[in-house]
Structure formats: C-alpha cells, structure tokens
Amino acid sequence: MSAGAGGPCATAPGPGELVAVAPGIHWTQIPIPGMLRTVNAWLFEDDDGWTVLDCGSDTPAGRAAWDALLAGPLGGERFARIIVSHAHHDHIGLAGPLARRLGVAVWTSGAEWQAALRRRQESTAGHDGVLAYYRSLGCTEADARGYIETRATGTRSMTDLPEDCILLGEGEEIRLAGRPWRVMTGGGHSPEHVVLHCMADGILVTGDQLLPRITPFIGVDPSDPFADPLGSYFAALDRFAAIDDGTLVLPGHGMPFEGPASRAAETRLHHERRLAAIEAEISRPRTGYDVARVLFPRAMGGAHERLAISETVAHLNHAVVTGRLTRETGADGVHRYATA
Numbered sequence: 001m002s003a004g005a006g007g008p009c010a011t012a013p014g015p016g017e018l019v020a021v022a023p024g025i026h027w028t029q030i031p032i033p034g035m036l037r038t039v040n041a042w043l044f045e046d047d048d049g050w051t052v053l054d055c056g057s058d059t060p061a062g063r064a065a066w067d068a069l070l071a072g073p074l075g076g077e078r079f080a081r082i083i084v085s086h087a088h089h090d091h092i093g094l095a096g097p098l099a100r101r102l103g104v105a106v107w108t109s110g111a112e113w114q115a116a117l118r119r120r121q122e123s124t125a126g127h128d129g130v131l132a133y134y135r136s137l138g139c140t141e142a143d144a145r146g147y148i149e150t151r152a153t154g155t156r157s158m159t160d161l162p163e164d165c166i167l168l169g170e171g172e173e174i175r176l177a178g179r180p181w182r183v184m185t186g187g188g189h190s191p192e193h194v195v196l197h198c199m200a201d202g203i204l205v206t207g208d209q210l211l212p213r214i215t216p217f218i219g220v221d222p223s224d225p226f227a228d229p230l231g232s233y234f235a236a237l238d239r240f241a242a243i244d245d246g247t248l249v250l251p252g253h254g255m256p257f258e259g260p261a262s263r264a265a266e267t268r269l270h271h272e273r274r275l276a277a278i279e280a281e282i283s284r285p286r287t288g289y290d291v292a293r294v295l296f297p298r299a300m301g302g303a304h305e306r307l308a309i310s311e312t313v314a315h316l317n318h319a320v321v322t323g324r325l326t327r328e329t330g331a332d333g334v335h336r337y338a339t340a
Helices: 060-071 093-104 110-122 128-137 140-156 227-240 260-281 288-295 303-319
Strands: 019-020 025-031 038-046 049-052 079-081 103-108 165-166 173-178 179-185 194-196 202-206 250-251 327-330 335-339
Touching: 019 250, 025 060, 038 173, 038 194, 038 250, 060 093, 079 093, 093 103, 093 202, 103 194, 110 140, 128 140, 140 303, 173 194, 179 227, 227 260, 260 288, 260 303, 288 303, 288 335, 303 335
Parallel strands: 049 079, 079 103, 103 165, 202 250
Antiparallel strands: 019 025, 025 038, 038 049, 173 179, 179 194, 194 202, 327 335
C-alpha cells in the first residue's frame, strides 16, 4: 500500500478507510460510545507485518469497523503486534479479540497493563471501597451508586483482555514503519501512558496525553484517593514542551496537528486557571462535591458528573500537595478543603 506525503490531514478517514499521514503510517477511526464518538487507530507498515496502535472499545460498532478494514484496505495483510497507549476502554477494549484474530501479542507499559487488569476485576468485585471514596467527597449514597454504574459501562467493553502482554518501558527504542521510535511514558491521564517519538522524522504519537482541541481527562481513581495525577501530568507536559514545534502530532482523538510545545503550554495554562478558580472559590471549607459544582456547572447533574468530580479532586489534591490548600476529615468521614 502506498503512502502519501507527511503533514496534517485535511479530512478524517470514513468507516473502514485508511488515510496515509506519512510514508508507512496510516490513520483510521473506530467508533466508540460517548461524546468523543471515535478513537484514532494508527497503523504502521513494515516488511514483517503491520503494527496497530490502539483499537477501540469492544462494542458491536467497534468490531464492525475492524471487520470492514480487514475485509477492505487491510485484507490479506500480515500483522506483527498491537500497541496500546493506555488502559482506558476506548483504547484497549478490543485488544484481546483483535489480538486473537490477528494472531499477535499486545504491547503496553506495566502500569497500564495492571490498571487494565484491575478494571476487569471490578466487574466481579464488590464496591464498598468505591462507595466510601464518593461519600468522603460529600456525595449522596444515590449519586455514588450511580457513578459506580456509569464507570462499569466502560469496564464492560474491556473485559475480554488477553492473558498477558509484552511490556514497554521508558526510553526503549522500537522500529515501526522503517523508523526508530523512542518510548516515552508519563502519568496524568493514566498511570504510565505510552507515547512514541520519532525524532528523526519529527513525528509524535501521543494517545490522549496531548489532544488538539480539548484537554485530556485528569482524574483521581477511587483506588488511590490522595494521588496527585495533575502533578504527574505537569511533568509529562514539561517533556512535550521540549519537543520541536514543527513535529507532527498523531493524537488519540481529533485531527493530526503540529506544535506539541505550544499545545502543551496551552494545556498547562488551562489547568493553572482551574487551580486559581478553586482557590478563589474556597473562602470557607468546602467538600469535593461542592467545588465540582462551581468548577463544572454544566457537567454536574448530567452524564459526566462522575468525571467532573474526579477531575475536581485531582486539582484539589494537587493544591494540597503543593501547599495551596489544606484537607481535613470531619467526624462524618467527609474531606473538606480550605485555603492554607
């Protein structure tokens, strides 16, 4: 299959289509549930077979998209591996069924693999710890149970994972589409998100760590309620800030774009403004739920309320870690935040 010229694309691929974005590198989109509608899958062409990077949720629409690709532009092709950028259902959900169909292994980082296995176990485990987490934020019992159900929706589309995987680590070099790529890993959006950087040709595959029009979700997981994912994400953004702005970015959602350093700076400013808004709001002790209602007024009361609360807590935790806020736990078990 011939490849086109490099550079951002003007038109996204339709169902079952591939678009060449650079020699040997192709783009397709897989339908996913939710407001983002599609996830980008990147395909790298080599003599020993194709590499798939990210594969969508395990849903009928996702499987149909791969049926169309494997019966169409990828018909009769050999495959070498599947790489998963991170453990969210829209990127790893179809990894198991697709790997078995293609006869290949799944590659990802160790922490992402463990996160995927933990989410799979949630489908059969109890939820007492998760309920306690949401109660500690000032949520009602009914709201907490609703958040658990919406979280389970994504988990159901990633339960058919492979038994094991090949682990990728920070600084490793792999060859894809005839090029050397350095593995970069970072936290924030997920524990150990995999990013691939080809410095020689100026191409960066960022998954959800850097997106063109929206900022990635940075939230606290109930399994680690006092974590500081925003601090980890700021460290990841600092690394993107050092990459040449002429680099072509291939993101997990949306269109390819150029300017990773500029986009990293914009994304960091967005979160800094949220931190400032939180500090301005907390003139008296407030719960995480209280702050979320101010920070995300449109999301609260809607389908994305759980995510809004989780992202609010990420900012609150970072403010506590950096000394901008304090956190006290009352006799009712609820955490309240105040200016330091």
